[in-house]
Amino acid sequence: MGKTVLAIAVLSVAALTAGSASASPVGGGRFDRPWEGFAPASTELRDGDPSDAGLRSKPIDQAVGQIEAWTETVPGREHPMYAGAVGLVVHNGVVVSRSEAGYEVRYADGQGTELPADQWEPVDRDTIFDVASISKLFTSIAVLQQVEAGAVDLDSPVARYLPEFGANGKQTITVRQLLTHTSGLPAEVKLWTLPPQDRIPTVMALQPKSPPGTAYTYSDPNMITLGVLVERVTGDRLDEVVAEGITEPLGMRDTGYNPDRGELRRIAATEFQADPPRGMVRGQAHDENAWSLGGVAGQAGVFSTADDLAILGQTLLNGGAYAGERILGEHSVEQMLTNFNSAFPGNSHGLGFELDQRWYMAGLSGPHTAGHTGYTGTSLVIDPASRSIVVLLTNRVHPSRSWGSNNPARQALAQGLAEAMSVRPVRGSKSWFAPPQGPATLTTDSLGSVTGAAQVTFDAFVDTQMDGDGVDALAVEASGDEGATWQPVPLTATGPGAPEGPQQSLAGAGHRSWWRVQGSVPESSKPLRLRWRYAPDDQYVGRGVNIDGISVADRAGVLLDGERDDERLTPEGWFQTPR
Structure with missing residues (x-):
């Protein structure tokens, strides 16, 4: 074949792949457990x-x-x-x-x-x-x-x-x-x-x-x-x-x-x-x-x-x-x-x-x-x-x-x-899943008035379309008027691929990791409701969004434990799933 000679031909396959065992020791079927290496x-x-x-x-x-x-x-x-x-x-x-x-x-x-x-x-x-x-x-x-x-x-x-x-x-x-x-x-x-x-x-x-x-x-x-x-x-x-x-x-x-x-x-x-x-x-x-x-x-x-x-x-x-x-x-x-x-x-x-x-x-x-x-x-x-x-x-x-x-x-x-492929819950046996077709909302019942700022924490697996317009994203919103109007809750996410600093909504793709997310709602005498809203665009989609481990607490104590009180969450377009 003329000059077409591979320099690596003298090496065995075993020798060249030594070190490939760096691959993650995980089984197939998991979207949230990416493999490493070849x-x-x-x-x-x-x-x-x-x-x-x-x-x-x-x-x-x-x-x-x-x-x-x-x-x-x-x-x-x-x-x-x-x-x-x-x-x-x-x-x-x-x-x-x-x-x-x-x-x-x-x-x-x-x-x-x-x-x-x-x-x-x-x-x-x-x-x-x-x-x-x-x-x-x-x-x-x-x-x-x-x-x-x-x-x-x-x-x-x-x-x-x-x-x-x-x-x-x-x-x-x-x-x-x-x-x-x-x-x-x-x-x-x-x-x-x-x-x-x-x-x-x-x-x-x-x-x-x-x-x-x-x-x-x-x-x-x-x-x-x-x-x-x-x-x-x-x-x-x-x-x-x-x-x-x-x-x-x-x-x-x-x-x-x-x-x-x-x-x-x-x-x-x-x-x-x-x-x-x-x-x-x-x-x-x-x-x-x-x-x-x-x-x-x-x-x-x-x-x-x-x-x-x-x-x-x-x-x-x-x-x-x-x-x-x-x-x-x-x-x-x-x-x-x-x-x-x-x-x-x-x-x-x-x-x-x-x-x-x-x-x-x-x-x-x-x-x-x-x-x-x-x-x-x-x-x-x-x-x-x-x-x-x-x-x-x-x-x-x-x-x-x-x-x-x-x-x-x-x-x-x-x-x-x-x-x-599955995205497994990080807490308990199920998480809430919003498929990429969306839109979807997950709304709490009334959490009562807030003594001091209410701290919102949850885990999120976000795989969405990334674009500069902020659509196709996960947002948390608060209402003090029984859902007549909603205001965004600034969120801070930590984990591989998470956006830096406070965000009005969360978007991300390719990292395939769960994030830990925190937000804060100011003190109010009005009954508080929260909702998680996923709003994908209509062009390109990702794997979707999972949320898990929802917790809302103020200075007086826990207002919502999503793992124990999931009946207090009303889903529209969200599904409870082990995947």
Whole structure:
């Protein structure tokens, strides 16, 4: 394979994973007990059901039902969200859910004319999908393999390896900046409109839109360039590098570029394209740039199955090894899961991987939750904190990209797994839970007049959407007029990830820890009522909110012990649950 030699090949899997025993000694199924470190390198996927992994099945089943429903027209949508879908959910090495619905092929043209029903081809668990930009992960792994081999330095200029790239203000752009989309290169380039001999030279000649390192722009030219870099330093084609360094060692038999035409009936169709005039695309890269580059490019072109992508996900959860084969060292995987874009809030990115993107990771989002989406309707989510993987493959562009996004389905499957995991009470056998759909209020009866300030204390597990508007948050409010009006109670929370200082409401995500919360209500002769109000926004959601250990006391004594007097609390949208 030319120069593609892993420097770590001489080390055994056991030697490289020594020290991974730092992982938390906890069982699966717990959202509030995140794992630390990588899973044992010996972890391999096995089929089971949610109960085998300590999960509740209902949230996952509900999500799968939604995904199935979206293969047809539902209220509020003019068209089906996608023709077909295959989903796969993994927790702690157990494949807890497999699902497939809809069709690989259903339409004859871009207007949505349906083929005769006997020509519709149903999806199956081994349907091969064009994964589009998930291909970027394979390119990124190939780059890091070359870093480990000593052939590439992350902080060296790209022009060191591709001299022709060092033109038009790109002399200082580094390999790391390409991987984190901070190079300043434009978001896209239309190579398919150019003569073949001009396509790669055009990428090499691009001019940055912003100075390198000063802005985040998700850019296909970044990854096209990295694909060329891999080919240059190895002397081999990118598809050969990926096959020999990633898919073949891991046994990903159905993953690669330009699938064999003999597998066509297993491949989901994508879009009917008129410009360029390709007709109904099936078995060729949907991405026009990748197609124009012969189906092999750094930003797109990979085809895969849900099972194969789950193997890739587990490999990364294992720290770079699977089934006795190591494709990356743990340090490289750590860099893929570490945010290098703290200067660009909302655009967290490791080396190649997107991080903490609630818009498709939903309640699994966290600082090190990694993944990627593909334009064709695909997504991969890898959550080290819960040792979970969610794969959703759809052909949402069949027959037309104009039919809309499948983000609700991406969110649904990730959210189903998040809600299937438990959040255990910290006091007693139950806590109050407000699901992320909200809104919800938990209101006390009259606590009487307050002698001195009333001290409110409780435990809170808060996993909500973080935004600057203060919505999707937990608040405590006080009323002295039997609930006619309510005033916020300033709160101070302590614990991992808790906001600093007094807050009008509490929001947080990714920390997966209980907080201890305190507030104070001024003395009053009027009868006091309190309520806990959870008000999520209507866009992106988290795992929800649990509260436990409620206590209200003034100078004269205890006004409310929530553990003993839960009948004094009136829930609307809150539920008592051991989870």
